[in-house]
Amino acid sequence: MTDLPHILNWRRITPRITTSGQPSARELAEIRALGVTHIINLGIHNTEGALPDEAGTVADLGMTYVHIPVDFVAPTDQDFEDFAAALAALPDTKIHVHCIYNARVSAFFYRHAQDDARAAAFDTMDSIWRPGDDWADFIGDPKAKGQPNRYAGDDY
Known part of the structure; x- marks a missing residue:
């Protein structure tokens, strides 16, 4: 098994990096079975749909958990720097x-x-989506200024 398309918005970025929406505890075990050793979560723990103790679940599966909580309506350059540093620290x-x-x-x-x-x-x-106003500066897209966030399959 090399991919888990049943997980919400699953994407493979490179042979060693995958992404998705919030995986369940069972899906985290499936991700571990792919050989993944590190989970990076950019979500907020108290968001609807978040796992109650994701750090504990990940640790119980023998993986390392990195949490970079990104406020959805206010992503920051520091959030991005933390993300880039986490990726750079795990090159292989x-x-x-x-x-x-x-x-x-x-x-x-x-x-x-x-x-x-x-x-x-x-x-x-x-x-997955077309970022709007809150994300325009973050992704460097001036055309997104004043636009709503739109989601594939729902808004376009």
Whole structure:
């Protein structure tokens, strides 16, 4: 098994990095079975749909948990720097990055993408959502100013 498309908004970014919306405890075990050793969560713990003790669940599965809580309506440059540092610290590690819907995560990977990978990162983000006003500066998209967040399959 190399992918888990039944997990909400599952995407494979590279052979060692996958992303999704919030996985359940059972789905975290499936992710572990893929060889993932680190979980990075950009979601907020008290958000509807978040696991009550994700850090404990991840630890019980023998994985390392990194939490970078990103306020959905106010992502910051510091959030991005923390995310980039977490990725840089794990260059040869299988990582799964998630939030509640894979909106935050896909925007972070879009911003993180280098020139040659930018179009693919945009396509991944666009297959999940089109960030609006709160995210316009964060992703460097002035056209998103004044626009609502829109979600693939619902708004376009």
